[in-house]
Amino acid sequence: MLDxxxxxxxxxxxxxxxxMSGLLFLQHGTAKYLNFPHVAAFDNMTWNSMVGLGGIVxxxxxxxxxxxxxxxxxxxxxxxxxxIGYFTVQAPQSFFPIVNRGELAVLWCFVFFYLAxxxxxxxxxDALLKRK
Amino acid sequence: MQKLxxxxxxxxxxxxxxxxxxxxxxxxQFGLTKLFGFPYLDGLSNQPAFSLFWFAAIIETVGGALMxxxxxxxxxxxxxxxxxxxAYFIEHAPQSFFPLQNDGNQAVLFCFVFLFFAAAGGGPIxxxxxxxxxxx
Numbered sequence: 001m002l003d004x005x006x007x008x009x010x011x012x013x014x015x016x017x018x019x020m021s022g023l024l025f026l027q028h029g030t031a032k033y034l035n036f037p038h039v040a041a042f043d044n045m046t047w048n049s050m051v052g053l054g055g056i057v058x059x060x061x062x063x064x065x066x067x068x069x070x071x072x073x074x075x076x077x078x079x080x081x082x083x084i085g086y087f088t089v090q091a092p093q094s095f096f097p098i099v100n101r102g103e104l105a106v107l108w109c110f111v112f113f114y115l116a117x118x119x120x121x122x123x124x125x126d127a128l129l130k131r132k
Numbered sequence: 133m134q135k136l137x138x139x140x141x142x143x144x145x146x147x148x149x150x151x152x153x154x155x156x157x158x159x160x161q162f163g164l165t166k167l168f169g170f171p172y173l174d175g176l177s178n179q180p181a182f183s184l185f186w187f188a189a190i191i192e193t194v195g196g197a198l199m200x201x202x203x204x205x206x207x208x209x210x211x212x213x214x215x216x217x218x219a220y221f222i223e224h225a226p227q228s229f230f231p232l233q234n235d236g237n238q239a240v241l242f243c244f245v246f247l248f249f250a251a252a253g254g255g256p257i258x259x260x261x262x263x264x265x266x267x268x
Contacts, residue, residue, distance in 0.1 A: 006253070010252040010253075014248060017245060020240060020244040031232055037229075037230035038233075097161065098162065099172075104238050104241065106154060107158055107245065110150065110155070113147060114151045117144040
């Protein structure tokens with residue numbers, strides 16, 4: 001009984017994970033380019049800095065992942081950005097993610113890497129397009 | 133294109149296990165730093181026994197270790213997901229609506245990653261799968 005519930009729901013929960021992680025990721029893009037939500041650290045950011053270029057990736061792939069369009073490609077790019085972010089910003093400060101504040105980058109990197117292979121699940125535009 | 137689809141189908145379950153291992157390792161840190169001060173963090177390490185953070189640390193250490201090896205993955209993941217939801221609403225949500233401003237990004241992400249594992253299980257590289265194979 002419980003196994004059945006899980007088997008039916010696992011793909012949908014995958015979509016939920018994609019939606020939430022995409023939304024959180026998009027938030028970083030909008031904070032950098034629309035000042036929403038406002039984060040003081042991004043106030044004097046220029047687009048051609050590392051943070052600014054990262055923001056473009058976060059904005060575009062975050063939006064795509066939230067709705068589940070071109071999930072594998074968007075997730076692969078986002079995963080790569082997080083890997084670069086982790087090794088350039090966080091890793092030099094300490095080996096441990098909890099000390100170098102890179103937990104989020106690590107987690108995102110592997111969540112998106114998984115999504116790049118598993119796709120966006122049934123609740124996604126990708127799935128809608130495939131059905132037609 | 134067909135070949136890429138096959139490649140993805142073959143690797144997705146293994147990457148599911150990889151995600152479980154990484155998430156567990158990152159998560160385990162939160163338990164270890166609170167209980168044993170390793171890795172050491174000012175303000176978080178060495179919590180007094182039987183405080184709220186101490187109980188959280190017990191859940192994080194035991195749950196993180198179980199998730200790492202992939203034993204009782206589903207039940208463990210469900211509890212950890214609940215713990216993160218709880219932590220988000222008492223620690224982070226009161227400060228601001230947006231995770232970026234209330235520093236709750238990780239709690240949200242952990243919550244949904246663990247919820248996924250509660251439904252999907254630990255994948256092929258886990259003790260659960262090994263035990264299941266041994267039983268047959």
